[in-house]
Amino acid sequence: MNSVESSFRDPSGYVFEEDNEIYRTVNYCYKENYDFLLSSGLCDNLVKKGYLISHEELEESKFKDVYKVLKPVKIPFISYPYEWSFSQLKDAALLTLKVQYLALKYGMILKDASAYNVQFLDGKPVFIDTLSFEIYKEGQSWNGYKQFCQHFLAPLLLMSYKDLRLNQLLKTNIDGIPLDLLNSILPITAKFVPSIFFNVCVQAKLQKDCEKRDIDYKKKSHITKQQLVLINTKLQDLVNSLKFPLKDSEWGDYYTFTNYDKAAFESKKSIINSYIDKVHPKTLWDFGANNGLFTRLASSMGIESVAFDIDPIACEKNYNMIKKNNEKFLLPVLFDLTNPSPNIGWANKERVEISLRQKPDLIMGLALIHHIAISNNVPLESIAKYFSALSEYMILEFVPKEDSQVQKLLATREDIFPAYNAEGFELAFSKYYNIVEKKEVVNSKRILYLLKAI
Template sequence: MSAPRPGQGLVREPGSWRDPAGFVYRRDGAIHRQIAPVFAAEWEAYLASGLHDRLVTRGAVLPFEDAPIADALDPATAWRVIRPEMLPVISWPWEWCPGQLRDAALLTLDLALEALDAGFTLRDATPYNVQLRGTRPVHLDALSFERRAPDAPWGPYRQFCRTFLAPLALMTERDPRLGLLLRSFLEGIPLDLAVRLLPRRTLLRLGLATHLHLHARAIGRNADGKGAEARAVRLSETRLRALLGNLRGTVAGLRWEPEGTEWADYADRTSYSDAATAAKERIVRGMAEAVAPTVAWDLGANTGRYSAIVAETGAHVVAWDIDPGAVERHHRALMASGRERITPLLLDLTDPSPALGWGLTERASFLERANAELILALALVHHLAIGRGVPVEMIATFLAGLAPNLVIEWLPHEDPMVRRLLAGRHDMAGGIRGNVAGWPLFREEAFRGIFADAGWEIVERAPIEGSGRVLYRMRRSGRA
């Protein structure tokens, strides 16, 4: 092996190319950021103001350490190098429930207001500058702050409305699934589209009528030739503060109540006894302790009963679920309990986030972000197999591509939940249901064989007393 050369193990983050003030890269996996000389004066002023220390102390902005210039990806153009704290989970805003997007928007506005107190302003205001630490938002980008020129208008006003306010209003006032529009519009939802999708009653709310409806009309009218007029705009600090305060009130008023969605009350009506639930909890805890993962992904986590148990063993847990109601409830419960290390996120396993953006490298796909040492698939496989028609072989192979360890639950065909799912599939009544006991999914031996063929080695088998269900702990054997 040759001696390490400068530049070895250096990878520029593909999503970090917009801001001329600096860019993000990885050095042997660790996140670094180099700051350009052009931003030197702003950076010094920001640090000297004490604003950064205050924001880090209250957990609003991600802390960083200084690193030597020699660690720069391109030392010739680097003025400073910093090493921001690493986060165990990277998520995209269309994977957030309405409450998480709302909290991220409120954080952004609070930062803008607090910056204003110190004579600074936010240069950008987008959910891509925010990540979830646990379920609580934190702002990643210390380079977002600059000194405010006297009476300057707020540059990222349109960006905030497109990437925060419009999707949040669509989710809370129309349907939470509209958050998925952010997946198609990475720059934020065009306001003319947003107002066409919003209910007309939103015209009666001052904040939505102005920041979205009126704003959309102004963009349409001022598409060209208003540059000189825009350059002449002056906004006093009082008016800017009023604008940000009004945006804050508008965002705070956008709440979605998750009653009545598919899964939100699922944990309250599971199909087996309290004794079986206690046994399942005990087994899951033991299996998680045996793996001792740093990061675990709980697929189909619902409101996080088992995510909490795995988090108690010291892991950071991503609690993925398909239902916005479950994710919203989970998020609220975590915020209320102050529990850290659990991040609820939205995921449809049959259509996970693809790679997106410039060159399809800007926003990493679900698979590219897979960093868990343990996958939990509890009461999941029969939903995918019966509800969505995914062959069990494909599920086993997909899971083998996600993580080296797996805790998975097998259900017999007599299980009340399986019965209920089959009852909803009238098309299966004549075929599979007629011979449901013969389906490999419901023959434990065949189920095990399918997972062995997909490269899983069975480490532990634990029946859940009183339920007929069985928990398996498997390890990727590297064979298949």
């Protein structure tokens, strides 16, 4: 049994992994809340709506000191809020608010509002923390309000009003972006919107004031349930009103595949398909996936696929396509291969690097290697070493110097890459991989390799 390292904050239970399955304990201190969650019908309703991850209760458990052991549906790939596109984060925020709205209807309330309680399954966000609900007590405020603002509202406002890349502040602020920081970055135009003015400016000011003053917590205050519902609906309205910062016309044709003619494109597709068939993977990661065009070759076969890309616009397009076509088995992840998501949080183990989250059966790197080797000066051998540790098999497209995409990269810099050619590539990769197959893409000088790690 391996206890999941991020599962230590909530005394209600903990998550552990055994035989590649995920389990969640329900401690005795949470018994009353858990029983109410089930008996009230809230759990069933949330699961029916696809808002809450479904679980089964283990009838027999080796743990005698816990009330129940749950076996929730396993999320294929755990992703973090700083790896989500704008719409992914927005949908996760709305899901959290809808869950809170329904919980209040059933006489319960969310005790937290962490963005890490949301994951993506079958292209949709789903709430994964079954123990986040507690019985509502008349007059109480929402303890997760501050957390919701820091985890969801702050990055969404910054992305919408300032810059898409500012969601990366979630990496350095594991419990969300502090509201005073948000207040100092957010443009003044945003603060003219009443709900933003209140939720950001007023709340940040009150937080500062309360830090300084010695507040008497014993004094009773009272918020009615109707008022909590009202706050929730206004938050939903605010989140719903936030728009992706680029207009459709500005990013609709953001990516065009002008480097391929139709024959080359079909050839590339067919080679990739044949390689995938050979490996027969259950899980696949595609690095530099762009808007997921080639990742879909795998996900459409029912292979659980993750489409990593550094570009927030590409990830946004990918996610919107998934939503529009109701696609499954595909998850876009915002990811910088030259500076991957690090191990962060307590003991550097709360949120971990991708290699500690899953070992995929196959990885792909299409039209990618020139970006790493030439734009970032990473030696080919070092690239091979990194990829070979991630998965046993890899489909890699070698893009030679004559290719117009590489020429573009070299146009503004000195060519200090004498070994960047097919022979040099094969030599460097041979230390970590055997070449299973190699095929040239027609009407192109590109080569597609199927590699197996040594």
